[in-house]
Amino acid sequence: MSEAYQNIWVFVETECGKAKNVGFELLNPARELADKKGCKLIAVVIGKDVEHVAKDAICYGADSAILVEGDEYEYYSTDAFATALVELIQKYKPETVIIGATNNGRDMGPRVSCRLKTGLTADCTALDIDEETGCIAWTRPTFGGNLMATIECPECRPQMGTVRPAVFKKATYQEGKTGEIVREDIHVAADAIRTKLLERVKEVAEAVNLEEADIIVSGGRGVGSVEGFATIRELADLLGATVGCSRAVVDAGWMPHAHQVGQSGKTVAPKVYIACGISGAIQHVAGMSGADTIIAINKDEEAPIFEVADYGIVGNLFDVIPAFIEAYKKIKA
């Protein structure tokens, strides 16, 4: 059965004609998997006016791309995207399909795998090939990050998984690299799209792009109030950093959810992550342990955040941060 299925696909999610980063990120580990297996890596791009995304996907490592364009794909809908992807999979029979674990990817993925009666592994953070079975070994955190599980789909094809944004880094963009772009004419009738997007409401003044931030200054319960975040922001502004926070802060209403880092928020992998007044619950650590350098400021010497920190200060953040700002300015002056 499985011989008929070949090649690795990465679904490169688009919206309003633009690609989400995660699709390009996933081409990087997928390239390695394809080289190990000696098969092709194909990007699948569905959207409106997205030929440039297919070209970029090739420059980020895909051998070729499959392109589906139409007005119905300008904004995400479960019905249109699942229908198109299922049709493509049934036609081309890829062995593996990798999807970014965005809200849309996690909405569409199970719909597609279920229709095809195959396995889907959710929200993976590592990918490999099991040398014994040749299957993809999908590794993912469970129990709120307390346990890692490696999952395989031995009998059904394609084997499918969603993979977290910001876990893998994009490969270097190879300017001028070309590959075949195959157009597929798939259209979904308006009445077959059963959900409607009425309005897109922006609640955050500036877009929060934690996934791509080089430096994140993050505040937790220890910040104490909305006003307390002025101190966090001051440090962030000085360092050109993005402000993040823990779940407790969002629950308390001090910051909007868009800033939340952790299991139920964003997974981030900045160069520097500064955790201020964050105890370091495993759900939070699961979202930021990929940072190159972790710095913790916490008044509780026993706080678990210090276990994962490369640098830490035991002290009150409202004393330490202003002092740090002063000391840093002096050094840089």
Added chain:
Amino acid sequence: MNILVCVKQVPDTNEIKIDPETHTLVRAGVPSIVNPFDTYALEAGVQIKEAIGGKVVVVSMGPEQAADALKTCLSVGADAAYLVSGREFGGSDTLATSFILSNAVKTIEEKEGAPFDLILCGKQAVDGDTAQVGPELAEHLGLPQLTYAMDLTVEDGVVKIKRECDDGYDLMTTNLPAVITVVKLPTEPRYPTIRSKMAAKKKPIPVLTAEDLAIDVSRCGLKGSPTKVKSTYTPSREKSGVKIAGLPADEAAAQLATLLTDAKIL
């Protein structure tokens, strides 16, 4: 409005411990709770019922003890509860679980004498964290789905949700019947009262077995699960970092600033 809420009993992941030798969950002493996202789904269902009338039924798949989770649901606004349980169902992945639940939905509809207009699920369970059972259930039932709802209302056979986005939300609608997965609500789920707990205790919770569902058991449990857990391990997090303690804030901060700039980290 006939509303079905799917709930799961989970270990409280804030308190779980993993045995470092066996890489399995230490269950002893760990409290079981209703999956927190499901409590929002239930609260949403109960609020809709209170606004426009109807009935809220809860269903859970799990071992016998999962009846405790259903009792909790009955004490905070659910009108009836069903437990889907049986050895055939153990070890199910999301495809098998959603298949079993879709069969349970049909069986419960027969027992209740009316189809469900709205099926609510939490966005994901905090033990497995897959977020797949809701959409897969919708697929098995052939229903439209809206996921990641932060708020929802029902009017004239249409459900409207605020769908969580990076920088705000999408206002989305679909016609009923539909499956909605819930992240959160503007209000916290209600607490039970002593009286509601007593009343919940007295309510029977019918158990639906494989036989009751007349289900194809080859599509249930380990047999019916395309994904298999190959191995598990405990992530190691210990780092030997530099920790500055017992110094006045300005000295500690100056030391850290020097360390970070010398190492060219900042």
